[in-house]
Amino acid sequence: MLFPKQMSEVELIVPSKDLVAVTRALSGYGVFHQVDSANLGLEGLAQNTWSEKAGAFSALERRIQTIMQIVGLAEEYPARPGMDTMVDLDATRPVVDRIDDDVKGVSDQLSGEKKRLELLESQLRQLEPIAEVNVEVGALNKSPFMHSILGIVPSANITRLRTSLLRVPHVFFTLREDPQKPVVWILGPKSNFDVLERAAKSAYLNPLSLPEEFNGTPEQITAMLRKEIETSKQKIAALEADLAKKGASYKSELEKLLWDVHISRVMADAIVRFGQLRHTYVVVGWVPTEDLGDLTARLKEASREILIETMETSRSGHHANIPVALTNNKWLKPIQELVTTFGRPSYGELDPTLLIALTFPILYGAMFGDLGQGLILILVGILAHNRIFMKGLQGLGLLLVYCGFFASIFGYLYGSIFGFEGHLIEEYLHFHFEPTWMSPLENILTILGLAIDAGIVILFFGYLLGLFNNIRSRDWAHFWFGHTGIVALIFYFSFLWILDGLLGDTPIAPKVAAAISELPLPFSSLVLVFGGLVMFSGFFRNMVEGHTLIEGKGFSGFAMFLVQSFMDLFETTISMLSNTLSFVRVGAFAVAHGGLSLAIFSLAGEEPGLRFWITILIGNIFIIGFEGLIVYIQTMRLHYYEILGKFFHGGGMQFEPLKLNPSQEEAKP
Amino acid sequence: MASGVSGYAAISTRVRAMYSDLLSPQEMTRLSDSPDFSALVSGLKATPYGKYLSGLKDNELTPRRVILQIRNRLSDSYSSVVQQAPEQTRSLVRQLFRYFEVGNLKAVLRSIQTVSSWNSDLAPWDRVREVLFPFGSFSTIPAQAMVESGSVAAAVELLRGSPYEATMSFAMKRYSTEQNLFPLEVALDLNYWRRLWAEAKKLSGKDREMGLKIIGSLLDLNNLMWVIRYKIYHELSEEELINYTLPFGYHVRDEDVRAIAAGADIASIISRVYPSITHVNELLEHPESGLPKLEHLLKQQVMQRCVAAFIGDPFHIGIPLAYLLLSDFEIQDLVVLIEAKSSRLKDEDFRPLLLKTTLAH
Secondary structure, three states: OOOOOOEEEEEEEEEHHHHHHHHHHHHOOOOOEEEOHHHOOOOOOEOOOHHHHHHHHHHHHHHHHHHHHHOOOOOOOOOOOOOOOOOOHHHHHHHHHHHHHHHHHHHHHHHHHHHHHHHHHHHHHHHHHHOOOOOOHHHHHHOOOEEEEEEEOOHHHHHHHHHHOOOOOOEEEEEEOOOOOOEEEEEEEHHHHHHHHHHHHHOOOEEOOOOOOOOOOHHHHHHHHHHHHHHHHHHHHHHHHHHHHHHHHHHHHHHHHHHHHHHHHHHHHHHHOOEEOOOEEEEEEEEEHHHHHHHHHHHHHHOOOOEEEEEEOOOOOOOOOOEEOOOOOHHHHHHHHHHHHHOOOOOOOOOOHHHHHHHHHHHHHHHOOOHHHHHHHHHHHHHHHOOOOOHHHHHHHHHHHHHHHHHHHHHHHHOEEOOEEOHHHHHHHOOOOOOOOOOHHHOHHHHHHHHHHHHHHHHHHHHHHHHHHHHHOOOHHHHHHOOOOHHHHHHHHHHHHHHHHHHOOOOOOOHHHHHHHHOOOOHHHHHHHHHHHHHOHHHHHHHHHOOOOOOOOHHHHHHHHHHHHHHHHHHHHHHHHHHHHHOHHHHHHHHHHHHHHHHHHHHHOOOOOHHHHHHHHHHHHHHHHHHHHHHHHHHHHHHHHHHHHHHOOOOOEEOOOOOOOOOOOOOOO | OOOHHHHHHHHHHHHHHHHHOOOOHHHHHHHHOOOOHHHHHHHHHOOOOHHHHOOOOHHHOOHHHHHHHHHHHHHHHHHHHHHHOOHHHHHHHHHHHHHHHHHHHHHHHHHHHHHHHOOOOOOHHHHHHHHOOOOHHHOOOOHHHHHHHOOHHHHHHOOOOOOOHHHHHHHHHHHHHHOOOHHHHHHHHHHHHHHHHHHHHHOOHHHHHHHHHHHHHHHHHHHHHHHHHHHHOOOOOHHHHHHOOOOOOOOOOHHHHHHHHOOOOHHHHHHHHOOOOOOHHHHHHOHHHHHHHHHHHHHHHHHHHHHHHOOOOOOOOHHHHHHHHHHHHHHHHHHHHHHHHHOOOOHHHHHHHOHHHHHHO
């Protein structure tokens, strides 16, 4: 739960004779993430001869898909397919050829007839707008003084084409208003022939030329075309019926062929990425350790002589190449989505989902503390999660439940129920309900100070987790001198001493800072020493990592280094201040929640009549919807900016196991 | 339909977090101070681009590979924004992202035309895929099959069913007579920007205002550079220039583009539209060096507009769009740096080309 699933690296040496059976075992269960072993730099690898085969399977699969499309069959994979072996190309190809030849003859005739119909209809459409013009169509191009262009132009270009012709006299007709292929006719003086042609060409006008055999007026030609279109449609219907009949007769054969060739293609694609030795293949990949036992047993079943070497991967060190499979816990899914929106944990890194599952609802609840409204949030969350109400929020349903739960608890602590607090509860709801802890409205400065205290504790925790991650990844440069390293942490201690000095006399002074200031430590020296170390932390990081210590040369380079170092110190100090004070919003929103409720009460008046209760009802809906959302944004902001940034880097590679059928759930033997 | 505060709650927070991860001018200066390519890569590894480079072995650290890897970050940013953007704005973000698909499509078509002159043992696709933008699952073009198809006509046939089918079918008529990719590329560009503008105009309220402002500024840059380049380099006629440009934008009016097409003084038009850009005449005197400089200045205008989008009301699509454009400009800077360091260019040859550092000064 605290880390991505433990992964094991698997290296297999597979005898050539068992290649297909092993590939089937690897790709059939959705647990093996393949690494391209063809490019691992292993010595003695021969040219992998499967590329050609994979290409042939792929081409054959496309052919079958095309045939199915032609005969009107949907591409469907069996829901629980039998795991047949890889098909023999030489045996399968003639079967596909036979069906293809049978279908192709009819399909070629059909496509030829369809093209002819399209041409006839296009010619008809060209003529329709000028059907009533009593002129010989052929005469358009025979005028000695006028230049005429008739053609199809992309509809988006028409306006621009007209604009481009403004400088020459012309007549512009849109003969057919069609969103796809409008027909236009441009007529201008022959002397402007070049301008007209350039404009038409640059507007992508494709000129139409009616065949010379069409003589007569548009009306006569139209009648002839209609007759030919009718004949063509009849031919098409007959050919389509023929194809449908062939589809029905080949249905089961084609579906089986498609599945067989599909799994053969998937397996061949996988094999292409195996490293090929003389008599064996090298396969490398990753498997969740919990699935390793099952997979090993299946591999042994598939090949007795297979050599399996597995290495459990330590979480320390660098893990950029290890795929990350997160633990799928349905109760934590919405929290996991919040985390992966920020970044996917890398393999060695702490998965912050569990931590966020605690801090997110608690901080939300502290800002939105109201027993009644919290219970409503729980109810809405349950209804949304079960797709009974507000189905669009299904993904967030559980998060609403968790946030609502803590909002209720804080509501109980704050003594707030549907915005009613203190005497208002007795006056209008007729029962006694006191804050079991404190009312934010009556203890504004105290709660603001407490919020800062909570922030300091959370930030400390963030620093510690950052250190923990650095130790695990053995990133010593950042462990000591990173922005959440030891030096920065001690400087933060000293910074809190300064903060206590600044705020110590005010009611919002954080108690944690005060307690730290009481420690018998030489803070004034610590500030100077660790401030200096923070200032030059980039220099020290470079030293630990063996990089160039100071970028840039000469005096100007050194001066730039000093300026940058000072800016680093300044930025770190400002960040510490803003990160710490940022948590004041938790208290501020708790106060604002009470204030917003008071505003609703002042709108409702004092008489508990119908108007009063309607206003309270609408006010509560508004608070839950509007303030609930704002608090959600603020909670998310606190996590993304102040908390996760302290220790979480992300950048993990997603675990993508081999699967035979992309839509198929993990197949079980 | 989620909009305003509710629609932008998550994305606004996320984008601001990502925005803070963009390199500062100081970091960019530090990177450009790197003595050589390997020092630059080491420097990049200490930035948010580090995680995209960490998987590369030393022998894979070629300039081309590093560029491909750092572009993955922009691709991830787009994916993230597309997933989280309010539903009504997603098609705009997707269309903006298609800019890189159009680029890939052009690269594929160019590769098909020039493949016969390549002197390499590598298969054409292996060579081409290194220069394509990592568009991932968003891609609608079968790039590999197109490269392997062997001819432009066959490759364009493979675009059936893609968003480019209609545009290419019109433009292919010209390609088949002229045997030149220019009409195909212009058609793709015009179609891309028209769709993008139409998507921005579909929005309402603040989304529409900010969408048109950001997209319009980018369109201004392109429209101006098109008309100037086509006029100076290709010596196209007025009617061709009008047909190869677009009648909309944010600052640049259609009258401005048409005036340039008709032969008006380019410098005075640019100076009127962008008062902060002076001495345009000097730049146009030597177009080979001047036009890139002018484009650089216009890009900085767009950057300023993007930075300004982060001020004020945060609940609109302007902020994600601005972040994506700023990310793209940052990567353009890094590409300049990578190419400069790998070919050992002198400081004065590449530093003025950096958008971020010269803007800061």
